Amino acid sequence: MTITATPTPGKSLISPTDHMLVLIDFQSQMSFATKSIAPELLRNNAALVSRAAKAFGVPAILTTVAQKSFSGPMYDEITDAFPGQALIDRTSMNTWEDANVIAEVNRIGKERIVFAGLWTSVCIVGPVASSIDQGFDAYFIADACGDISDEAHERACQRMIQLGAKPMTALQYMLELQRDWARTETYDATTGIAKQFGGAYGLGITYAKSMFGASEGSH
Template identity: 65%
Template structure:
């Protein structure tokens, strides 16, 4: 008979066990995206970028044909990583780009998390390629978008059927925090939630205000 213990499941992400690729969050790519509105897309991308930077997750920022066609990467994605180079490519599948693969190998993680534009091309390509090479792959579905709902949904179906695990941007942030007693990242996590996490962020704001009023300190301060 199985015995329960207070240990997190191995399927949960930690800041140290994965590499995240943020792919082609560029103006021209967003122009044609219809499966998610631009404001929500940029908000979710900002939440993911902030979480990855705040938890010091190895992060690869890659663009496609930035100068010739697709334009610059969203400021919300690049600002949490000051001075980090963007790996520009000609290939639609970033897994076929040597500089990207060099960065993936340098991170020495067998888990890869993907998000970006478009789901059916620039996310499906590296997802299926990474799976084929023995990596575990997760895709942040609400930080991806495509030219139609059908294109995004069928791409997610195809990846999940192949073994990809889908998740959301808020799930990504909270899975990395996972315990409010982790004081070193408490303020960063709640700040990101309040700024970018919509209704959940409103709940975080209210809960923190109530706690501050009743206790005179934050959960993070109490944990220190």
């Protein structure tokens, strides 16, 4: 049998319209014990993911646990990207067991869900495992998650992958949304977010534009 290639994206690649983003427990108390990723990198990656989702119009759910009584506010890097959006506060460690969150999941109505948050082994594994059991297509942004140790984070990632979840990184998430530099309507937003939060890649964009007037879409 002859296989014919076509210039079309794979079905497992995400697009701005085929998923929702769920950001879980990016809060002070959860961050204090997070050791698998440096706090400044975690905050940077959370900002990158949040701004990418906002720029591409991805519906997002922002949820916290015991915000006022124990865990503290959600990162400004996230709430600033979604001004005025209400946070869903929970008592359950597993986001998927909160009726208010599930009501929002059903309202948005996407079968593909991208998760990120703290901690990987509890607050991310819980909803990932639960959503997969109910037929959802789950992804997680590994470098926008963190845990109390490298071991805890890595075992949690392995467990989710074994369940069928797909791992991503923060920069990968944004670039997969853009995917074609000819998409001019989101070009400036994507390169702007990359310059601010994209690390060495962002520096490269700034250098190329400053020194040569180059752009990603040029040949």
